[in-house]
Amino acid sequence: MPSRRRTLLKVIILGDSGVGKTSLMNQYVNKKFSNQYKATIGADFLTKEVQFEDRLFTLQIWDTAGQERFQSLGVAFYRGADCCVLVYDVNSMKSFDNLNNWREEFLIQASPSDPENFPFVLIGNKVDVDGGNSRVVSEKKAKAWCASKGNIPYFETSAKEGTNVEEAFQCIAKNALKSGEEEELYLPDTIDVGTSSQQRSSGCEC
Amino acid sequence: MMTSDSSSSPSSSGTEFADPNPSTDPGTNSERVQSQLESMNLSEPSEVSDGSHTDYGGGDDDDDDPAEEEVASANGNEGGVSNGLAGTSGDEEIEASSRAEHPVEMEAGEEPPSPTSSGYDGERGSSGGATSTDKADDASETEIREANVDGDTASQHEAAWLPGKRHVDEDDASVSWRKRKKHFFVLSNSGKPIYSRYGDEHKLAGFSATLQAIISFVENGGDRVNLVKAGKHQVVFLVKGPIYLVCISCTDETYEYLRGQLDLLYGQMILILTKSIDRCFEKNAKFDMTPLLGGTEAVFSSLVHSFSWNPATFLHAYTCLPLPYALRQATGTILQEVCASGVLFALLMCRHKVISLAGAQKASLHPDDLLLLSNFVMTSESFSPICLPRYNAQAFLHAYVHFFDDDTYVMLLTTRSEAFYHLKDCRIRIEAVLLKSNILSTVQRSIAEGGMRVEDLPIDRLLRKKPSSTPNPESLTDVSVGTGGPFGLWHFMYRSIYLDQYVSSEFSPPVTSHRQQKSLYRAYQKLYASMHDKGLGPHKTQYRRDENYTLLCWVTPDFELYAAFDPLADKAMAIKICNQVCQRVKDVENEVFLQGASPFSW
Numbered sequence: 001m002p003s004r005r006r007t008l009l010k011v012i013i014l015g016d017s018g019v020g021k022t023s024l025m026n027q028y029v030n031k032k033f034s035n036q037y038k039a040t041i042g043a044d045f046l047t048k049e050v051q052f053e054d055r056l057f058t059l060q061i062w063d064t065a066g067q068e069r070f071q072s073l074g075v076a077f078y079r080g081a082d083c084c085v086l087v088y089d090v091n092s093m094k095s096f097d098n099l100n101n102w103r104e105e106f107l108i109q110a111s112p113s114d115p116e117n118f119p120f121v122l123i124g125n126k127v128d129v130d131g132g133n134s135r136v137v138s139e140k141k142a143k144a145w146c147a148s149k150g151n152i153p154y155f156e157t158s159a160k161e162g163t164n165v166e167e168a169f170q171c172i173a174k175n176a177l178k179s180g181e182e183e184e185l186y187l188p189d190t191i192d193v194g195t196s197s198q199q200r201s202s203g204c205e206c
Numbered sequence: 207m208m209t210s211d212s213s214s215s216p217s218s219s220g221t222e223f224a225d226p227n228p229s230t231d232p233g234t235n236s237e238r239v240q241s242q243l244e245s246m247n248l249s250e251p252s253e254v255s256d257g258s259h260t261d262y263g264g265g266d267d268d269d270d271d272p273a274e275e276e277v278a279s280a281n282g283n284e285g286g287v288s289n290g291l292a293g294t295s296g297d298e299e300i301e302a303s304s305r306a307e308h309p310v311e312m313e314a315g316e317e318p319p320s321p322t323s324s325g326y327d328g329e330r331g332s333s334g335g336a337t338s339t340d341k342a343d344d345a346s347e348t349e350i351r352e353a354n355v356d357g358d359t360a361s362q363h364e365a366a367w368l369p370g371k372r373h374v375d376e377d378d379a380s381v382s383w384r385k386r387k388k389h390f391f392v393l394s395n396s397g398k399p400i401y402s403r404y405g406d407e408h409k410l411a412g413f414s415a416t417l418q419a420i421i422s423f424v425e426n427g428g429d430r431v432n433l434v435k436a437g438k439h440q441v442v443f444l445v446k447g448p449i450y451l452v453c454i455s456c457t458d459e460t461y462e463y464l465r466g467q468l469d470l471l472y473g474q475m476i477l478i479l480t481k482s483i484d485r486c487f488e489k490n491a492k493f494d495m496t497p498l499l500g501g502t503e504a505v506f507s508s509l510v511h512s513f514s515w516n517p518a519t520f521l522h523a524y525t526c527l528p529l530p531y532a533l534r535q536a537t538g539t540i541l542q543e544v545c546a547s548g549v550l551f552a553l554l555m556c557r558h559k560v561i562s563l564a565g566a567q568k569a570s571l572h573p574d575d576l577l578l579l580s581n582f583v584m585t586s587e588s589f590s591p592i593c594l595p596r597y598n599a600q601a602f603l604h605a606y607v608h609f610f611d612d613d614t615y616v617m618l619l620t621t622r623s624e625a626f627y628h629l630k631d632c633r634i635r636i637e638a639v640l641l642k643s644n645i646l647s648t649v650q651r652s653i654a655e656g657g658m659r660v661e662d663l664p665i666d667r668l669l670r671k672k673p674s675s676t677p678n679p680e681s682l683t684d685v686s687v688g689t690g691g692p693f694g695l696w697h698f699m700y701r702s703i704y705l706d707q708y709v710s711s712e713f714s715p716p717v718t719s720h721r722q723q724k725s726l727y728r729a730y731q732k733l734y735a736s737m738h739d740k741g742l743g744p745h746k747t748q749y750r751r752d753e754n755y756t757l758l759c760w761v762t763p764d765f766e767l768y769a770a771f772d773p774l775a776d777k778a779m780a781i782k783i784c785n786q787v788c789q790r791v792k793d794v795e796n797e798v799f800l801q802g803a804s805p806f807s808w
Contacts, residue, residue, distance in 0.1 A: 080396020
């Protein structure tokens with residue numbers, strides 16, 4: 001229970017297996033990159049403190065397993081997310097085509113109160129590969145998809161070289177923060193003795 | 207209530223159990239008592255000599271022992287929760303769950319102890335599930351000595367306990383954090399941290415997410431995770447709607463008690479916020495309740511501290527300050543008058559002990575609510591909306607609290623938020639009565655004198671050889687002699703079933719250090735749990751001996767008695783002494799118990 005008001009933002013990273021979700025996260029949090037590929041099993045969790053407009057907040061980043069056989073955390077996993085980051089590999093059309101599925105899966109599982117305006121961010125990763133020669137998804141195509149989904153912010157990154165990663169996460173934080181802004185009204189009643197009949201029976205051994 | 211020993215049959219109720227008639231021949235009397243005890247359906251071996259109470263060195267989890275620094279002794283299981291999930295094969299796995307394997311499957315990567323398969327974990331400030339095993343093991347070896355610092359130094363600090371959060375600079379990457387003996391975590395069902403006993407909640411966000419993943423993973427299979435055992439560590443889970451509570455402990459306490467502690471922790475949270483927070487989560491899964499709990503660290507740390515000294519936390523009974531009957535009656539009268547004027551509950555308290563209390567008609571107060579309320583009051587402000595989770599978890603009451611002196615305070619609870627001036631007026635009326643009858647000074651005297659003492663137990667002169675004050679080597683061989691009370695009685699607790707109250711003796715030599723007291727306390731908890739184990743019990747009596755104590759427990763429909771003796775105490779004598787303790791409590795029941803208190807008499 002921090003006495004100073006701080007905000008914690010839950011950020012979920014989704015996308016096909018091997019597009020570089022874990023690498024992006026590690027580049028952002030640890031400033032490190034490894035060429036070795038290790039499939040994420042279940043999920044990874046990292047935290048990072050971020051300063052934004054004089055406010056300190058914590059990003060709780062949920063890195064998911066892209067492989068379908070690990071998609072077992074379901075509703076609980078997506079519940080209460082403040083922002084969802086969709087990642088694809090600019091060198092893989094399939095990973096781009098699957099973005100619709102990932103987005104829909106998220107909206108179904110998380111069932112946010114305002115799905116139209118839920119903050120997504122799209123990241124096209126691996127722009128460094130082969131000097132961009134093996135690229136199959138154009139920036140134009142990606143931006144068109146973003147526009148059709150309610151102007152989702154788009155970033156092209158290289159987790160390997162760290163290109164644009166900081167910027168992408170800054171935007172993620174900003175959008176997550178915006179969506180968390182609406183305050184919940186918390187107004188419990190006071191007991192009405194006249195109507196309350198919550199008395200228990202005797203000898204309750206609890 | 208106790209009848210003479212000549213009248214009743216052993217098969218009848220516990221209150222008719224043998225009465226220790228001082229004039230009876232000691233030998234035959236105790237023999238009969240013993241045979242009666244033994245005839246009482248003992249379903250466990252009458253004497254249990256297990257090594258389970260090796261708690262002296264390592265059972266301490268509280269923060270009042272700076273020397274010990276609350277770090278656990280290394281046991282090769284420092285890999286954290288995930289380690290527990292992956293490596294519990296030999297132990298009892300997930301209680302009431304056939305799905306223990308599933309989490310293992312989830313962790314089935316090359317690095318079984320960690321859900322973080324990326325290999326990047328263990329970085330400062332970024333750690334998610336767990337740091338790597340190698341790192342933890344290395345570190346733990348350097349820390350063993352620290353954990354084994356002798357308790358004598360620790361006991362000297364026992365008066366210095368202050369409520370408040372400790373070690374805020376730690377997180378799950380800190381070696382010291384990982385070695386704390388008892389962690390408490392509260393998180394939301396979206397994995398956002400709400401409370402951690404140690405460390406900064408935000409820095410523990412990754413750890414919190416890991417806990418949520420474990421709970422949710424099992425839940426997704428239509429199951430529930432209650433307990434995970436990993437070596438010496440127990441991970442206890444409690445799900446309360448959108449709130450998840452987790453205790454990770456290597457204190458050797460029972461699962462039932464740890465779960466009870468989580469229940470109380472949840473109750474304390476409800477006391478401050480009511481269950482209306484559930485609605486906030488329903489409307490908005492992102493809801494963050496930590497701002498609503500701002501400034502309440504001391505309330506929670508004090509509650510957690512009480513888990514290791516306050517029997518009310520597991521007996522679910524309250525205790526009274528010993529007072530002459532007439533004085534208690536006088537305070538009860540004015541409190542009742544006040545209640546008749548529209549106050550729901552009126553409680554006159556001294557620290558955690560009740561002087562007197564009253565309630566409006568049909569309003570009853572649960573001992574757990576009383577515990578949470580007094581814990582809240584003693585560690586926070588004096589006029590607040592509060593919620594009594596056992597009374598009505600949905601809504602607020604308004605509590606007016608006034609301290610008459612450093613120790614004694616009155617709590618007036620009402621449903622009317624605008625009743626402040628009325629409550630103040632009520633307090634003035636109560637104060638006038640207290641001043642007139644000089645009750646406050648009697649209360650202060652009672653505090654100074656303390657409660658019942660084992661040394662003061664009147665016992666049959668024929669049985670008693672010599673007071674323990676003579677350090678005669680020969681007398682040491684005699685079972686009747688020992689420090690503490692007669693015949694090696696060290697301590698007792700007596701719980702009255704009907705009154706919802708308990709009385710326990712003051713700690714006497716040799717149970718003097720805080721560490722020893724805590725160790726005894728833990729032994730009681732085990733005894734309590736085994737007596738109330740639904741699978742084995744309920745038991746009526748239990749006699750248990752190990753290298754630290756001889757413990758005797760006697761449960762009847764009217765009362766429960768827990769007594770600790772010298773490990774060398776004679777069994778027959780111990781049984782006889784227990785009878786005398788019961789008799790003694792009956793003799794002074796008007797002083798040590800609150801009689802006919804309406805709020806508790808259902």
